[in-house]
Amino acid sequence: MRQPLVMGNWKMNGRRSMVESLLKVVMADIGELSGVEVAVCPPYPYVGLVMDRLAAHSTVVCGAQDVSAYADGAYTGEVSAEMARDVGCRFAIIGHSERRTLFGETDAVVAQKFARSLAADLTPVLCVGETSAERDAGRTQEVVLRQLSAVFKECGSGAFERAVVAYEPVWAIGTGRAASPEEAQAVHRFIRDVITRQNAPAAGRLRILYGGSVKAQNARELFGQDDIDGGLIGGASLVGADFVSICRAAGIG
Numbered sequence: 001m002r003q004p005l006v007m008g009n010w011k012m013n014g015r016r017s018m019v020e021s022l023l024k025v026v027m028a029d030i031g032e033l034s035g036v037e038v039a040v041c042p043p044y045p046y047v048g049l050v051m052d053r054l055a056a057h058s059t060v061v062c063g064a065q066d067v068s069a070y071a072d073g074a075y076t077g078e079v080s081a082e083m084a085r086d087v088g089c090r091f092a093i094i095g096h097s098e099r100r101t102l103f104g105e106t107d108a109v110v111a112q113k114f115a116r117s118l119a120a121d122l123t124p125v126l127c128v129g130e131t132s133a134e135r136d137a138g139r140t141q142e143v144v145l146r147q148l149s150a151v152f153k154e155c156g157s158g159a160f161e162r163a164v165v166a167y168e169p170v171w172a173i174g175t176g177r178a179a180s181p182e183e184a185q186a187v188h189r190f191i192r193d194v195i196t197r198q199n200a201p202a203a204g205r206l207r208i209l210y211g212g213s214v215k216a217q218n219a220r221e222l223f224g225q226d227d228i229d230g231g232l233i234g235g236a237s238l239v240g241a242d243f244v245s246i247c248r249a250a251g252i253g
């Protein structure tokens, strides 16, 4: 049995006041939720504040939105995986499509970040997914396979023993147009099959999250699919009540 995981990706949003009020809602309403692991991923300047507010609250943990491909050293502006772990992060989102597209992260760089996270005892959450053009061209599996293979190449067949994968079709992110549950399930199944060929026990335990326009209204049906083990939530994670509903849906689904 895989424990569902729901992660809120706040992206570059928030101020101290927003963090305070959002966490108040989340913590008050998530208290009695059992069986679902919940993480919030704030921008780095707010990690300390989040850790402070979550301190007495074991259900919700903190994650990083990105880490450097380098270890500590002369890399101005970067944050190492070791630092993220040191300040209390448990997860690190790796290779989000915004990082790949807007900041030019290649599969090889993403794989290095994945490896750094593992080495720092952070659980990497590898984002994979095709663009709209790739989908239209029938290349979804090819793209996802390429993205997974880069990580296997860097980290070996044990790569996904302590990791999470998030299937995030680029065309569904922030568009209000989520993949249908059946469509998402088919890709999740494909991802698990690819990983099974390298490491069957790890593939069986691996949590594969769906991300891209998950809302309170569609979460339950998505999470009810066999190979969808939770979600990576962007926009809806900034609204406390919506995020809580989505976390509940993961507990029911």
Ligand code: PGA
Residues within 6 Å of the ligand: 009, 168, 172, 173, 174, 175, 176, 211, 212, 213, 214, 232, 233, 234, 235, 236
């Ligand atoms: P969205 O973003 O939920 O706003 O579509 C998801 C993500 O980018 O992780």
